[in-house]
Amino acid sequence: ELKSMRGVASGTLEVVAITTAEYFVPHLLAEFGRRFPDIKFRLTVENRDRVHALLHEQRADLAIMGQPPGGMALRRIPFSPHRLSFVARPDHPLAARRNIPPAALAGERLLLRERGSGTRSNLERFLRAHGVKPLAADELGSNETLKQAVMAGMGIAFLSHHTFAMEVESGRLIRLDVADTPVIREWNVLVHAERPLTPALEALLEFLQTDGAAMMRAITC
Numbered sequence: 001e002l003k004s005m006r007g008v009a010s011g012t013l014e015v016v017a018i019t020t021a022e023y024f025v026p027h028l029l030a031e032f033g034r035r036f037p038d039i040k041f042r043l044t045v046e047n048r049d050r051v052h053a054l055l056h057e058q059r060a061d062l063a064i065m066g067q068p069p070g071g072m073a074l075r076r077i078p079f080s081p082h083r084l085s086f087v088a089r090p091d092h093p094l095a096a097r098r099n100i101p102p103a104a105l106a107g108e109r110l111l112l113r114e115r116g117s118g119t120r121s122n123l124e125r126f127l128r129a130h131g132v133k134p135l136a137a138d139e140l141g142s143n144e145t146l147k148q149a150v151m152a153g154m155g156i157a158f159l160s161h162h163t164f165a166m167e168v169e170s171g172r173l174i175r176l177d178v179a180d181t182p183v184i185r186e187w188n189v190l191v192h193a194e195r196p197l198t199p200a201l202e203a204l205l206e207f208l209q210t211d212g213a214a215m216m217r218a219i220t221c
């Protein structure tokens with residue numbers, strides 16, 4: 001059990017989260033902040049290219065993302081499974097079906113995240129693995145836009161469970177029961193290998209590996 005250690009660790013931590021991590025990172029930092037009230041944060045939410053650059057240039061103490069970027073030496077701490085699934089509006093013809101074969105997606109209009117997004121590359125990998133070519137694919141720029149477009153009846157989307165928990169709970173979206181989903185990936189905490197481990201950074205890393213990971217098990221839908 002990590003104790004509150006007022007005064008032991010202080011300073012400002014620069015944390016960068018990949019877009020989809022914005023749904024849970026504040027919950028982790030809020031709890032950490034209660035235990036270490038003398039540590040402040042600057043949290044930025046960025047796309048993959050920016051997260052990569054901030055890590056590479058050592059302008060972030062720590063990054064939270066899925067697939068780690070290549071080309072630099074990193075300390076990597078996997079800390080939670082990450083589930084992704086297809087979602088639709090509850091009145092969509094596939095919504096009531098069970099164990100939908102991935103081939104059935106070929107007739108659908110799919111809504112995609114922007115190029116470079118980890119969510120998008122996971123979808124592309126899934127479609128490739130199952131030999132599925134969607135009827136049409138529209139590119140929309142963010143998790144939030146995708147959800148709104150699905151709710152507006154534009155098509156179906158492939159999203160992280162973190163992004164749609166509330167909409168599924170309120171009945172505005174439905175997770176499609178597609179075979180071989182959820183796709184399970186991993187959330188990682190990444191620190192540049194040359195980044196000095198200050199007491200504040202060490203405290204955050206320890207928190208994320210222990211109580212943070214436990215919180216993720218409770219949050220994860």
Ligand code: PGA
Nearest residue numbers: 019020065066117118119
């Ligand atoms: P994304 O990435 O928010 O860019 O889709 C999530 C991830 O890193 O897997």
